[in-house]
Amino acid sequence: MVIRWLDTEGVNAQTEPPKARAAAYVRMSTDNQQFSTDNQLIAIQRYADGRGYEIVRTYADEGKSGLNVDGRPALQKLLADVENGRADFSILLVYDVSRLGRFQDPDEAALYELRCRRAGLEVHYCAEQFENDGSIGSSIIKTVKRAMAGEYSRELSVKVFAGQANLIRLGFRQGGAAGFGLRRMLVDQAGEEKGVLGPGQHKSIATDRVVLVRGPEDEIEIVRKVYRRFVDEGICESDIAEELNRQGVLTDLGRPWTRGSVHQLLINEKYIGNNVWARTSCKLKGAHVQNDPGEWIRADGVFPAIVPTELFEAAQAIIRQRSAKLSDDEMLKLLTEVLERNGYLSGLIIDEAEGAPSSSAFRTRFGSLLRAYTLVGFSPDHDYRYLETNRKLRALYPEIIQSIIDGVIQIGGEVARDPVTDLLRINREFTVSLVIVRCSKTASGTLRWKLRLDTKLKPDITVAVRMDSNNDNPRDYYLLPHFDLREAIYRLAEYNGLSLDAYRFDDLTYFYQMAARAQFKEAA
Structure with missing residues (x-):
């Protein structure tokens, strides 16, 4: 077988x-x-x-x-x-x-x-x-x-909020800039000072904390002078802002003063040593809302005061008095006019508006800003804050483009600026266009930037200034050559891979090196 x-x-x-x-x-x-x-x-x-x-x-x-x-x-x-x-x-x-x-x-x-x-x-x-x-x-x-x-x-969310509120009551700072005349001091769990935090710096050890301390004496004197000018001499916020700008004094963010920034300096309790938190809240990825004063978390007298309490209270009395003679209807009429001019309402927009009571006055009169918004038919559910940001960036544009021109001239280069398009011609050799890219946050808190190139001008190089998360200061720069770009719109994340981030720079040093003139000895 x-x-x-x-x-x-x-x-x-x-x-x-x-x-x-x-x-x-x-x-x-x-x-x-x-x-x-x-x-x-x-x-x-x-x-x-x-x-x-x-x-x-x-x-x-x-x-x-x-x-x-x-x-x-x-x-x-x-x-x-x-x-x-x-x-x-x-x-x-x-x-x-x-x-x-x-x-x-x-x-x-x-x-x-x-x-x-x-x-x-x-x-x-x-x-x-x-x-x-x-x-x-x-x-x-x-x-x-x-x-x-x-x-x-x-x-x-409740536990995190309770933990943060407890830290506030203990006198520790929870986020936000220190403010003009103040500084953020890093301390360890024993309360020993470890050093002043600069802009954009954060603690890296979980047990460390942040407190507010006195800033430079010249800044402190300016804060006190602002209060005295407002209380003793009756100078309004706009005039104080103009005076500071004439003197070349910048805010803690390095920007010119406005009516709103002076007003915020006059109403913030941190200047008398009080730690106030949770004026606004955004819980469980919901809408960003302004809380009633009774819901604020506070600890009084935990920071060094740089303004006497009596002077601070006198300033608040003047601010309240400005709206005391107005009826509710008159205040709401003024608020409606602010809404019509801006298309959106916020505390900052109200404080910047000439001839209108301050945001704190509306909050005091109507119980909260949200109720005042409702009475004039405005719903903050629709987020028009980008309009305010765009206005801020438009105001920043001339400052940045002038700094680029000054930088090129300083290294010996030549710049011609088109008065209509703002296109820069460097050394009569190549053209440059400046684009400021607004930062936005997704619902999860990640950062995104939408870069729109000027395809009509077709500059040889686009200098894209990517703003930080608050759209206050440049985060970094992209030097984008025209011949390498295939799209009119680019959506940038924090990290974009070599194809885009190869053009990313922390500052404009490399750009200025490109624009520098080479020196040669004259031939015999």
Whole structure:
């Protein structure tokens, strides 16, 4: 008898059936390191191996809050791929229910799973103790889990707020610039001073704290002089601002004084040593609201006062008196006029408006600015703050372009400026266009910049000034050559890869080197 052995290399060889194709979605916020994306992927891979799934795609949102979907590009791309037919997988693997989101509305949390399932995907929660099979039991458990995830975020928000409020009451500073005449001092957990923090600097050790201390004596004297001019001599904020600007005095942000910046100096309690926080709030990624004074967190007398309390109170009395003679209707009429001129209302806009009571006067008269807004038909739900930012950047433009011209001239270069287009011709050799790029924040707090190039002028080089998160000062610079640019609009993140960040510079030193004239000895 002849035995025919199975040829494992031939056509009769048995092959394994193809594995089901799956995608993994992972998200990590900053609430707990044990749920890092790496740890999630390990658990998801173990689950896939046990079920015979092949993970062909991974969508990762790292450091992203689960309170909404706006700041989570990976989840948005996942949904777009699935619903537009670009998905090459039929299964979605997620670590647990909360990774899809800690939404305050459980129905919203269910929406994104529903969108995946309607597109034909199976959704598996790899670390949960139930099968997501559509049964009544699994549906009940998922609903409870989603509600628990939202409640976790709410409780965490309450705890964080309580912790910050406690630090305020202990006399520690929680964010924000120090202000003219003051400085931020870093102290350790024993209260020992470690050094003054400069603009943009932050503490790097969790146990360190920040307090306010006296600034240079010349700044302190200017603050006191502003109060005396306002109280004793009856000089208004606008005139004080003009006087300071004539003297060449700049604000703590290095900018000229305005009516609003002088007014803020006159009403801020930190100049008499009080620590006041939570004038505004933005909780759980909701709307930014101004709180009633009764909700502010405060600690009096915790910082060194640089203005006598009596002088400060006299200034507040004058500010209140300016609106005391106006009826409610007259005040609201003035507020309406401010709204019509600007298209938006904020405390800063009101304080800058000539002939109108201050924002604090409206807050005192009507209980809160929000109520005053409502009475004139303005809803801050629509965010027009970009208009205010754009006005600020337009005012900054001449200052920056003049500094570039001065810098080129200082290194021996030649500059011709087109009075209509502001196009700069350097050394009669190449042209330069200046673009100031406004910074905006996504819902998750990440920074974005939208760069729009001037395609009509076609400059040889575009100097793009990328502003910082508050749109107060330049963050960095992009020197973009025309021949390397293919698009009219570029959307920049904090890091953009070598294709764009190769043109990024911290300052304009390299640009000035390009514009410098080379010196040669005269030939005999």
